[in-house]
Amino acid sequence: MFLKIAGAGGIAGLSGCVGFGGDGDGDDGSDGDDDGSDGDDDGSDGDDGPETITLGQPAGLSGQWDFLQPGISQSTDAAVRRINDAGGPLDAELEVVRRDTAVDPQEARSVTTQLVENDEVAAIIGLFSSEINPLWDFLQDLSTPVITPWPGSTFLDTRGGDKGTPDDVGDDEWVWRTVVGxxxxxxxxxxxxxxxxxxxxxxxxxxxxxxxxxxxxxxxxxxxxxxxxxxxxxxxxxxxxxxxxxxxxxxxxxxxxxxxxxxxxxxxxxxxxxxxxxxxxxxxxxxxxxxxxxxxxxxxxxxxxxxxxGQSGPNYDIYEEAYAEEGDAELNAWSPPAWDAVQVTALAIERAGEATPEAIERNLGPVTRDGGTEVSTFAEGKEALANGDEINYQGAATPVNFTQHGNVFGSVxxxxxxxxxxxxxxxxxxxxxxxxxxxxxx
CATH class of the missing domain: 3.40.50.2300 (Response regulator)
Incomplete structure (x- = not known):
């Protein structure tokens, strides 16, 4: 079972999980060659690799936007299934813990804290504009990557991303969005x-x-x-x-x-x-x-x-097939970006060679920007990285070429x-x- 849904006050029991929360003290990929970029140190060999890697999804399961959540949940689940079918990041099983925030900022703060501190998630896949904006300073202090398919807010136009310096997290702002703003x-x-x-x-x-x-x-x-x-x-x-x-x-x-x-x-x-x-x-x-x-x-x-x-990603057809296999929730404009958010996070983990928040943060830019072998799925990216290649993920919603502020361009x-x-x-x-x-x- 790779998906766990928990109430805002509950703790999902994840036996054998290694998620590495915001205070994770594993190697963050910043020392010398141990960033996974040479394709050799992918963290998947030997007995020390994690059995499970956990991502957290704050979700609008209730509230005024709950009619959109089924499409995002189904896209997330479809992405996780395909990634696990391809062997998973670092040969581990990918899991998602989904908790309801009702798109309320205070509830989102509580839920995000629980995901990081109790569920020890490696990254957050979610949060709306109305949650991110008032919680901005809190999210910066949390120092856990937020890769979200939701927010359109112009507040994020020049806030977020790695500022084009992936090796230096000192100037990072930890929020990335796979939907056009x-x-x-x-x-x-x-x-x-x-x-x-x-x-x-x-x-x-x-x-x-x-x-x-x-x-x-x-x-x-x-x-x-x-x-x-x-x-x-x-x-x-x-x-x-x-x-x-x-x-x-x-x-x-x-x-x-x-x-x-x-x-x-x-x-x-x-x-x-x-x-x-x-x-x-x-x-x-x-x-x-x-x-x-x-x-x-x-x-x-x-x-x-x-x-x-728009649905202008070069590989929308791959997503559409996987989405249809997963269920019958109504597709909406935020569904394909949810698929892309999970894919790029898993690829960042694979490139980093570990599943700590800082390692993911360092690798989100490198797996999406121009210059590497273009890949359409986690399976293709995992193989290319194993061969020592750099990669450039091409998504379903957009090409997902993250700008320095963690944004994407696409059609309308x-x-x-x-x-x-x-x-x-x-x-x-x-x-x-x-x-x-x-x-x-x-």
Missing amino acids: DTVHTSGSAAFAIEEGLETLGVINGNTEGERSYVDGFVTAYEGNGGTVAEQVEVELGESSYQSAFSRLFEADFDAFLMSLPQESAITALNDWSDGGYGRQPILSDTLTSQEVIDQVGSDLEGAWGATP IINTAQDGEFVQTDEVAAEDVREFVEEGQY
């Missing part, structure tokens, strides 16, 4: 809005970090390329009616309006918009391009569109409401999105 997919969305001739927009958004970040990224790209925001209204989440907010918003003249709210609040707001007959086309934030939104709002949503992270998909469902209608290529992002600022 808001700066990327909101830039793609803004580019598409401008291309569609939408010269003036209204904006309605929630008052939490994720919603503000999405809007900030969109507006920066949109206004920077000739668009105008006529009016912006910020609202409380969980209100029973948003009619007054729409009354204020629609006092202004604009071509379309951008909405960034969690799903439950958005459904309430969009029904108020529909009932009020306000008209004008909605542009939806990424999480709102779901079947549930169309089912609850109805035909008035026809023609509304939203941008989501435009999903449009048509005949009762969201349909992919356009794609903004990664190279076009890059034109909206200043060099070194992501």
Whole structure:
């Protein structure tokens, strides 16, 4: 059994596990040749290698984002299964301990502490923007790599990664994301809005970090390329009616309006918009391009569109096959990045020759950046490393070429409401999105 799900207060019993928590005192790969880079010292020979290596997954099993978690859980489990089928990192069995945070910062702090101190995980595979941002200093002190498929926040644009110096963890900021940030997919969305001739927009958004970040990224790209925001209204989440907010918003003249709210609040707001007959086309934030939104709002949503992270990784087909074999959870934009997060972590362990947090941190950049043999799976990477080659993992969601700040670039998909469902209608290529992002600022 390679997956353990534990409650926030429980401790998963992992007999025979070696996870090495944040205070692990094993060799971190920093001394001379013992970094696994020559392919010889992979930690898998002899009797001293771990039987099991454990990763921790703080998860949104409950709360306002729980409808997205099944796809992330299934992707994680599919990746772990394929990695173990290939012999596992350091010939050990990879396990995941999954604990619910309900996407609450204080609960996330408690859960992450338990994962590191009690479960002795080698790395964290998870955490949302609304958890990472307020816990930033805590995560830095924890000194355990966080490789996450979730956060879009612009807060992370220049925070995180190894700063391009993998051998020196002194300047590292320990957070890496395998999903494109808001700066990327909101830039793609803004580019598409401008291309569609939408010269003036209204904006309605929630008052939490994720919603503000999405809007900030969109507006920066949109206004920077000739668009105008006529009016912006910020609202409380969980209100029973948003009619007054729409009354204020629609006092202004604009071509379309951008909405960034969690799903439950958005459904309430969009029904108020529909009932009020306000008209004008909605542009939806990424999480709102779901079947549930169309089912609850109805035909008035026809023609509304939203941008989501693309499925532009060179090896998406490999992921898609493994995902389908694992179960029938609904696929979402954060599912492929979850696969990539597990793959790069396992490859970093293999290259390092050990499963300590610092060793993983030193090797995440080297197994993903240009210059090595391109590999599409852990199995290919394990073989290449054994042959003494450097590797460059090519992912499912993106090519996963981590920037110095631990970010990735990828394409952006435009999903449009048509005949009762969201349909992919356009794609903004990664190279076009890059034109909206200043060099070194992501």
